[in-house]
Amino acid sequence: MTIDWWTLAIQTINVLILVWLLARFFWRPVAAMIEERRQTAARILDDAEKKRAEAEAAEKAVAETRAGFAAERDTLLEAARAEAESLHRKRLAEADRDAAARIAKAEAAARDAHQAEERAWFDRAGDLALSIAGRLAGRLDPAVIAAAFLDGLVAEIARLPDAAKAAAALPEAELELVSAAPLGPALAETAQQRLREALGTTAALNLRVDAALIAGFELHGPHFVVGNNWREDLARIGQELRHDRRS
Structure with missing residues (x-):
């Protein structure tokens, strides 16, 4: 090629x-x-x-x-x-x-x-x-009731403080005996005599009637009030009953 x-x-x-x-x-x-x-x-x-x-x-x-x-x-x-x-x-x-x-x-x-x-x-x-x-x-017989309550009142006066009894024995002291019913002359004299002896005074006591006491007495002195009557007894019983119910 x-x-x-x-x-x-x-x-x-x-x-x-x-x-x-x-x-x-x-x-x-x-x-x-x-x-x-x-x-x-x-x-x-x-x-x-x-x-x-x-x-x-x-x-x-x-x-x-x-x-x-x-x-x-x-x-x-x-x-x-x-x-x-x-x-x-x-x-x-x-x-x-x-x-x-x-x-x-x-x-x-x-x-x-x-x-x-x-x-x-x-x-x-x-x-x-x-x-x-x-x-x-x-x-009841008023004389019998009065005599019974008068004994209790004299006992209450005996428990008063000496200062209260001394103030009641002063000549110028005003004393008032309150009774539930009018007192006869003899009973009034007897009551005054016993209370004067208990208080040691010779002064006369003014007498007054208060039917609300029901029975018994209250003695009002210069600085005290002492009593022995059914109104106080019933009030005290009522207070005791209230206290018992609350207790």
């Missing part, structure tokens, strides 16, 4: 020219275009990465905001629950105080009613006792 070196040289030159033309007018613009597209793609990827980072940051911020909302909600719920419990306890305490006040008021009213009924009962009993005592006194 015979090689045509001139043809080969011309073809080689043509190839070189073609390569040069392609390199100058084709590959460089294509490479520039590819580089530009690569840079554009890199920028797009960078922008996408930035947006992804921004999206993640935004998502994180949203999550933190939601967590903050949840914490704030929990705080508000806890505060509301605590306030509700406090209000509930306050209302229970107010209800307890109101109930206690109502109970105390009812107990006081019942106690007052009971005391009023008790006083009314004692008043009726006292009136009945006075009526019975008055009837009994009307059936």
